[in-house]
Amino acid sequence: MPHSPLSSTPASDNHTLVLVGHPNVGKSVLFHRLTGTYVNVSNYPGTTVEAARAQSRFDRSASLLDTPGVLALPSRSDDERATMRALLNENLRLIVQVGDAKNLRRTLNLTALLAELGVPLVIALNMTDEARARGIHIDTAALAEELETPAVSTVATGGEGIAALTDALAHAKVPAPLLRYDAETEQAIETVAALLAENAPHPHLAARGLAILLLGRDDEVERWLTNHPTGDELLARVHECAPLTGRDSLPARLARERGHAADALARTVTRQNAASDRSLSLLLGQIAVHPLWGWPLLLAVLYAVTLFVGDFGANILVRLMEEKLFGSLLNPAVTNFVTTRLGENWLADMLVGQYGLWTMGMTYALALILPIVTTFFLAFGALEDSGYFTRLSVITNRALATFGLNGRAVLPMVLGLGCVTMATLSTRILHTPRERLITTFLLAFAIPCSAQLGIALGVLGSISLGAVTLWGLSIVFILLFSGWLAGRLVKGHRIPLVTELPPMRMPVMGNVLKKTGGRLKWYLAEVIPLFLLGTFIMFALDRLGVLPWLIEAGKPLVTGWLGLPPEASAAFVMGFLRRDFGATGLFVLGSQLSALQTVVGMLTLTLFVPCIASVMMIVKEQGLRAATLMLAIIMPTAFFIGGLFNHFLRLFL
Amino acid sequence: MIAHTERIRLTGTPTGHRVRLAEFGKEIDPLQREQLLAYGLNAQQPLTVLQQRPMTVILCEQMELALEHSVAHHIWVEEEARTPS
Numbered sequence: 001m002p003h004s005p006l007s008s009t010p011a012s013d014n015h016t017l018v019l020v021g022h023p024n025v026g027k028s029v030l031f032h033r034l035t036g037t038y039v040n041v042s043n044y045p046g047t048t049v050e051a052a053r054a055q056s057r058f059d060r061s062a063s064l065l066d067t068p069g070v071l072a073l074p075s076r077s078d079d080e081r082a083t084m085r086a087l088l089n090e091n092l093r094l095i096v097q098v099g100d101a102k103n104l105r106r107t108l109n110l111t112a113l114l115a116e117l118g119v120p121l122v123i124a125l126n127m128t129d130e131a132r133a134r135g136i137h138i139d140t141a142a143l144a145e146e147l148e149t150p151a152v153s154t155v156a157t158g159g160e161g162i163a164a165l166t167d168a169l170a171h172a173k174v175p176a177p178l179l180r181y182d183a184e185t186e187q188a189i190e191t192v193a194a195l196l197a198e199n200a201p202h203p204h205l206a207a208r209g210l211a212i213l214l215l216g217r218d219d220e221v222e223r224w225l226t227n228h229p230t231g232d233e234l235l236a237r238v239h240e241c242a243p244l245t246g247r248d249s250l251p252a253r254l255a256r257e258r259g260h261a262a263d264a265l266a267r268t269v270t271r272q273n274a275a276s277d278r279s280l281s282l283l284l285g286q287i288a289v290h291p292l293w294g295w296p297l298l299l300a301v302l303y304a305v306t307l308f309v310g311d312f313g314a315n316i317l318v319r320l321m322e323e324k325l326f327g328s329l330l331n332p333a334v335t336n337f338v339t340t341r342l343g344e345n346w347l348a349d350m351l352v353g354q355y356g357l358w359t360m361g362m363t364y365a366l367a368l369i370l371p372i373v374t375t376f377f378l379a380f381g382a383l384e385d386s387g388y389f390t391r392l393s394v395i396t397n398r399a400l401a402t403f404g405l406n407g408r409a410v411l412p413m414v415l416g417l418g419c420v421t422m423a424t425l426s427t428r429i430l431h432t433p434r435e436r437l438i439t440t441f442l443l444a445f446a447i448p449c450s451a452q453l454g455i456a457l458g459v460l461g462s463i464s465l466g467a468v469t470l471w472g473l474s475i476v477f478i479l480l481f482s483g484w485l486a487g488r489l490v491k492g493h494r495i496p497l498v499t500e501l502p503p504m505r506m507p508v509m510g511n512v513l514k515k516t517g518g519r520l521k522w523y524l525a526e527v528i529p530l531f532l533l534g535t536f537i538m539f540a541l542d543r544l545g546v547l548p549w550l551i552e553a554g555k556p557l558v559t560g561w562l563g564l565p566p567e568a569s570a571a572f573v574m575g576f577l578r579r580d581f582g583a584t585g586l587f588v589l590g591s592q593l594s595a596l597q598t599v600v601g602m603l604t605l606t607l608f609v610p611c612i613a614s615v616m617m618i619v620k621e622q623g624l625r626a627a628t629l630m631l632a633i634i635m636p637t638a639f640f641i642g643g644l645f646n647h648f649l650r651l652f653l
Numbered sequence: 654m655i656a657h658t659e660r661i662r663l664t665g666t667p668t669g670h671r672v673r674l675a676e677f678g679k680e681i682d683p684l685q686r687e688q689l690l691a692y693g694l695n696a697q698q699p700l701t702v703l704q705q706r707p708m709t710v711i712l713c714e715q716m717e718l719a720l721e722h723s724v725a726h727h728i729w730v731e732e733e734a735r736t737p738s
Contacts, residue, residue, distance in 0.1 A: 072691030076684060102715035106693040134715050249683040255690040263695055282703075285717065291706040394708050394719045406721070496721040498688055501710065503717070 015062050016090045017169070020083060020114065021098035022106065023069025024502050026126040029156040030098055031066035034058065034166070051086050058166040065090060068428075073113050074218030074251060078428040078436075084213075084220040087117065092204055094120040094172045096165075101131035101153065104138055104270055108262035109255075111147070112178040113213075118206025120172035123151040124165050129158070130503070135273040143269045148176040157508065179261035181254065188215060188241045195237060200228040214238045216251040285504040288391035298395065301388070305379045306457060306468075309450075313375030314458025321367040334358050350539050361535035364584045365528050372454030373523055374516065380418050380450070381515040385507035389414055390499065397497050402480070404487030405430075406497035409439045416447035419523065420610055423447070424617040434492030440622055441486055444610040445634050446479040451527075451580035456602050459587050463595045471599055475606060478641060526613055534574055534581050541573070561643035562604060563650070564597050565589070571601070575608050582608065596649050604642030609635050663720070663728040664709055666702045671733045674698045678727030685724060692718055699733065 019027045031037065037054035052066040067086050068079035075084040087095075097114055099107030107125070114121055125131075125138060144151040150168035154161035180186060192211035196202070202210060202224075213221040215238070225231045225238070242250050287293045335352040342348040352359045383389060389411060397407030409430060416423035420443050427436045427443075448456060460467040541547035547570065551558075554569035562568075567589060575582025586593070586601045593601065609631060610618070618627040660675045674694055677686050693713055694700075701712040709725035711718050720728070 071688060076687070103693065105714065106691070106716070109691065109693060131715075136715070248686070252683055252686045252690065255687050256695065259690050259693065259695040263693075263698075286704060286710075289704070289708070289710060289719065294707075394710070397721060398707055495682075496685065496723045497708070498685065498692070498718065498720050498724055500692065501717040501719055 016065055016092055017062055017094055017096055018065040018067060018086055018090060018092060019096050019098055020067055025098050025100045026156040027066055027098045033156055033162050035064050051082060074213050074216035075220050077431050081220045088224050092119050096122050096124055098124045098126050101125040101128045101138055102134060102136060105263050105266035108265050109259055112258040112261050115175040115177050116212055117209035118174055121149055121175050122168050122172045124154045126154045126156050128153040129155045137271045137273060139269045149173040181257050184243045188243050191241045192238050199234055200225060215242055216254050281504050288388055289394040294395040308379050309375045309454050309457060313372045314454050317371035318368055321371055326363050326367040331359055355535055355539035355542055357532055357535055361532040365531045368584050369451045373450050376450035376454055377516040377519045381512040382507040385511050387502040387504045390501050393499055403438060403483035404494045405435055405438060406495055408497060408499060409435060412439050413447055416443045417453060418450050420447060420449045421613040421617045424614055424621055431495050432492060434490050438486045438490055440618055441630055442483055444618060444630050445482055445607060446475055448606045452583045455580060455583040455587050459598060460602060463598060467595055467599055471602055474603055531581060557639060562600055563646040564601050565592055568601055575605055579605060579608060579611055600642055600646045603645055604638050607638035607641060660729040660731055663725040663730050664722055666730060668702055668704055671701045672730035673733060674700060675729040675731045680727040
């Protein structure tokens, strides 16, 4: 196959550069360096679940695409399928393969397949600093010579090697293949490639690469082929070409042969020197997954987060913002400004009244929620940058096995403690539709988001530690029970956990602050319009006399069954829009609620319907039918459980 | 010179031992086998067992990999080359 230089390809025809690589190798950081656009970055696999696109800094005619990490190709999981779709459908100028310099063998394993696609490729060997610390030296010149295309060492977090990488892009070539498969497989590849070239040529991917993917049973490539007018027939002929194999399946045999080729080349270009001491990182990593010490460490982490978010965020910062800034300064000034200009009429009431856009909507969003989510995002960012979250999947694996899930599902659940909407999207890192369905249901039902969690910690923490513990244990019990039940009701089998554990490291403050800033921007852009809309709905309902009617209609349920004051009905109406909006509604009731009522109210609202954005994400990921079914289960169950707790706790309190 | 070539299960390998991957048992699901190969677990690959509970954790070059026992149990390994005593 001729090795075409990039410069020979007209930019107007193909202008997309795509970043491809394993999970957690720094693709998103590199994307940020090359485009200036920030996408969520973490020290655990699976952060990017959707491709992100931005214009490149170095060439205004080119756009750069950041793809979800692939463990391997042919694609097997949703994130791998998303990457394969990008390769199939984008008008590719070149592929930038981002690899982990510490693990060249694994990087080259993927190169062995990408090299067959007939697209110019550049290898960015990232995290070179970590490789150096381990005494690993890679001869990139020798690697580039062997692959016949540039290979560049980078440290994306520090900006090292970025200029060299952008220079190298101009010299990208279609790489030399790393291997010839065994004779029988090669014959099958050639036959399938000829079949594709003749009947269904791809506009930019080489028939040989597609043939290898089809023989490896890549369902995304199979889908592409079946979209062709004679695709079904062609696919049947492809399957006929697949040679019968011994113990290994053909996809496993192809993967094994690529593995051997990658191993050989990696040995050739790598030199191992004396490593610097990383025993502390290893020791910390081992403690985090230790069957005994892992649990106290988890409790210590949770306690520290509770102190930081519940005490510092929900108490000190909220008091400062709500009482000092909004209560004493801003709200009186805004109210005075509005009433002197508008007088005492409905418009003024809509802006600064009981359900005023400023006095309720903006005050809730900025004085109550913002300090809580900021502290939560800071704590969350520090933990994810440390590499701790992936280790959680190891110690929670056995518990999650009772749900028919594996420890990998803990990552979306932990993300759910930040934002359930984002977490629902991240269920794509799970391998089967069954795992995704169960995890999505648990997220919608029993995982409180950061704002709600912070408010719950703040409200219940101000009563007693016992109230927090009771609420927390109840949620955990409900989560375990509903997960156990879902695991039995949803058909399918469990996939055992095999996962890479990224190195434990000190969180990088710059990363944590950037991540917190990015999340707050995203969060406020979503929260403020919804809070204002929710406040306006409350105002309109109140003005039209519907809110008093709703409160009256909800009395048997809210006051009778749940044992809450009638005013709490408003919190549930608000909860339809966002759970944290509803929780804030309970928060402001404050002294009107007894300890028992606060626990019951918070518990019911925690389980109550997920926010509008989450519902929309569930519809997107699981379909309208599954989303409707989930809501139909969640809403009555939340009230049922809340009432049960109310009546049960009254026996003792 | 390799003196011993007996194969033991990865789950039966004491913590801290350095072994070489011999083969995957046929009990391992084909998709999972591909996944293991993608992680770079090829035959003769040196591995260090870091811990066995609650999951088997191995160090494969610079990568720490956690494997559930139902998978690790069907991975056969050999002791690293030893000279006869």
